[in-house]
Amino acid sequence: MKFLYAAYAVTWVIHITYLTLLSRRYRRLRDEMQDLRKK
Amino acid sequence: MSLGEITRVSLAKDLRLEWRSKDAINSMLFFALLVVVIFSFSFDPTAEESRHIAGGIVWVAFLFAAVVALNQTWARELRNQVLDAYRVSPAPANALFISKAVGNFIFVAVLEALMAPLFMVFYNLRSIGPAYQLVVVAALATWALVANGTFFAAMSIRTRSREVMLPLILFPISIPALLAMVSATTAILTGEGAYRFWVVLLVVYDVVFTTVCLLLFETVLHAE
Amino acid sequence: MRRIFVILALLTFGLLSYALYEGMVAAPTEQTMGEVQRIFYYHVPSAITAFTLFLINFAVSIIYLARRNQKADALAVSTAEVGVVFCTVVLVTGPLWARPVWGIWWTWDARLTSTLLLWLIYISYLILRRYSTSGQTPVIAAVLAVFGFLDVPFVYLANRLFRTQHPQPVYFGGPGSGADPRMTYALLMNMAAFFCFAALVVWLRFRLERARQDFEETQALESLLQPDARSPR
Numbered sequence: 012m013k014f015l016y017a018a019y020a021v022t023w024v025i026h027i028t029y030l031t032l033l034s035r036r037y038r039r040l041r042d043e044m045q046d047l048r049k050k
Numbered sequence: 051m052s053l054g055e056i057t058r059v060s061l062a063k064d065l066r067l068e069w070r071s072k073d074a075i076n077s078m079l080f081f082a083l084l085v086v087v088i089f090s091f092s093f094d095p096t097a098e099e100s101r102h103i104a105g106g107i108v109w110v111a112f113l114f115a116a117v118v119a120l121n122q123t124w125a126r127e128l129r130n131q132v133l134d135a136y137r138v139s140p141a142p143a144n145a146l147f148i149s150k151a152v153g154n155f156i157f158v159a160v161l162e163a164l165m166a167p168l169f170m171v172f173y174n175l176r177s178i179g180p181a182y183q184l185v186v187v188a189a190l191a192t193w194a195l196v197a198n199g200t201f202f203a204a205m206s207i208r209t210r211s212r213e214v215m216l217p218l219i220l221f222p223i224s225i226p227a228l229l230a231m232v233s234a235t236t237a238i239l240t241g242e243g244a245y246r247f248w249v250v251l252l253v254v255y256d257v258v259f260t261t262v263c264l265l266l267f268e269t270v271l272h273a274e
Numbered sequence: 275m276r277r278i279f280v281i282l283a284l285l286t287f288g289l290l291s292y293a294l295y296e297g298m299v300a301a302p303t304e305q306t307m308g309e310v311q312r313i314f315y316y317h318v319p320s321a322i323t324a325f326t327l328f329l330i331n332f333a334v335s336i337i338y339l340a341r342r343n344q345k346a347d348a349l350a351v352s353t354a355e356v357g358v359v360f361c362t363v364v365l366v367t368g369p370l371w372a373r374p375v376w377g378i379w380w381t382w383d384a385r386l387t388s389t390l391l392l393w394l395i396y397i398s399y400l401i402l403r404r405y406s407t408s409g410q411t412p413v414i415a416a417v418l419a420v421f422g423f424l425d426v427p428f429v430y431l432a433n434r435l436f437r438t439q440h441p442q443p444v445y446f447g448g449p450g451s452g453a454d455p456r457m458t459y460a461l462l463m464n465m466a467a468f469f470c471f472a473a474l475v476v477w478l479r480f481r482l483e484r485a486r487q488d489f490e491e492t493q494a495l496e497s498l499l500q501p502d503a504r505s506p507r
Contacts, residue, residue, distance in 0.1 A: 198421075205414050206402075208406060209402065209405045215405060218398050219401075222394040222395040222398050223422060223425045225391055226428035230432055254428075266417050269417060270414060
C-alpha cells in the first residue's frame with residue numbers, strides 16, 4: 012500500500028535530514044576551529 | 051529577617067506599586083475584554099451551547115491576561131538591579147519567589163473577580179452546579195498558572211524575545227492544568243461531568259509544581 | 275572509542291536491514307488491517323525510543339543540576355534533540371497508518387494528544403536553549419527539562435479522562451490481540467535496531483556538543499590571553 016511505503020520513506024527522510032544537519036554543524040565547527048588556530 | 055517577613059515586605063511593596071500605577075491590572079483587564087469580544091464572533095453566545103463552551107473561553111481569556119501580568123513580573127527588578135542585590139544578600143531566594151507569585155495571584159484574582167460578572171452578562175451564563183465550586187476551581191487554577199508562570203518568567207529573563215519565550219515554555223507544561231480548569235468549570239456550569247477528578251488533578255498539579263518551583267528557584271536566581 | 279563506534283555502526287546497519295526485512299516481508303500480514311499494519315514496526319519502536327531518550331534527558335538534567343558536569347549537559351541536549359527527531363517520526367507515521375485504516379488523519383485521543391504535547395514540550399526546551407543569551411543556559415535548560423518531564427504523567431492522565439469523556443470516532447486498539455509470535459519477533463528486532471540507531475546518533479550529537487564546549491572554552495581562554503586593545507572581560 013502507498014501509505015506503508017510513504018511511512019517508511021518519511022521515517023528515513025526525517026532521520027537522514029537530521030544527520031545531514033549534524034554533519035553540516037560538524038563542518039562549521041571544524042572551520043571555526045581552523046580559523047581560531049590560524050590566529 | 052525570616053522568610054515570612056521578607057515575603058510580606060516584598061509583597062506589600064509590589065502591591066503598593068501596583069495600586070499606585072495600576073499598570074498591570076489595566077492592561078490585563080483590557081486584554082481579557084478584547085479576548086471575550088473576539089471569541090464571541092466564533093460562535094453564537096446566546097445559544098444553550100454557550101454553557102458548554104464558556105468554560106474554555108473564560109480560561110483562555112484569563113490565561114492570556116495572566117501572561118500580560120507575568121511578563122512584567124521581573125521587569126522592575128531587572129531595571130533596578132534588584133536581582134543582583136538579592137543574590138548577594140543572605141535572604142532566602144524563595145521569599146522573593148513566593149512574594150512575586152502571590153502578588154501575581156492577587157492581580158489575576160482581581161482580574162477574574164472583575165471579569166466574572168461580565169462573562170455572566172455577555173454569555174448569559176447561569177451555573178447549574180453550585181457557584182462556590184467555581185471559586186475553588188478558580189483559586190486552584192490561578193495558582194497553577196501563576197506559580198509556574200512566575201518561575202518561568204524568571205527563567206526567560208535572559209533570552210532573546212523574552213515576551214514570546216515565556217508563553218512558549220509555559221503553555222505546553224500548563225496544558226494538563228488548563229485542561230483540568232476548563233473541564234472543571236464546564237462540569238460546574240453544565241452540571242455534568244467528573245468535577246471531582248479535575249479538582250483533584252489541579253490540587254496534585256499545584257502541589258507537585260509548587261514544590262518543584264520552590265526547590266529550584268534558588269538555582270534559577272543564581273543562574274541569571 | 276572509534277573502533278567501538280564502527281562496530282556499533284555496522285551492527286546498527288545490519289540490525290536495521292534485518293529488521294526491515296522482518297517487518298516488511300517475514301512477519302505475517304495482519305488480518306483486519308492488511309499490509310498497512312506493517313507501519314507498526316516502525317511506529318511503535320520509534321515511540322518507545324523517543325520516550326526512553328526523554329527519560330535519559332530527565333535523569334541527566336538532574337545530574338547536571340546536582341554536579342554541573344559538562345558531559346551531563348552535552349548528553350542532555352543530545353538526547354533531547356534525537357528524542358524530538360524520533361517523536362517527529364512517531365507523529366508522522368501515526369497519521370499515515372490511521373488514514374487508510376480508520377479513514378481519518380488524526381484524532382484527539384489520549385495517546386496521540388500526549389505524544390503531541392511531549393513533542394511540544396521538548397521543542398520548547400530546544401528553543402529555550404537556542405534563544406537563551408545567559409551564560410548559564412545549561413542550568414536553565416536543565417530546570418525546564420525537569421519541569422517538562424514531570425509534566426508527562428499529568429498530560430497523560432488529563433487526556434485519558436478528557437478524551438474518554440467525549441465520544442471517540444475511533445478507539446485506538448493496538449494489534450496486540452492474539453499476537454502472532456512472528457509479529458512480536460519482528461517488533462523486538464525493530465526495537466533493537468532503532469535503539470542501536472538512536473545510540474549511534476546520540477553519540478554523534480554528543481561528540482559534536484563536547485567539541486563545541488571545548489571550542490568555546492578555548493575561545494574564551496584565547497580572548498583572555500590576547501594582548502590586544504579589547505577590554506578584558
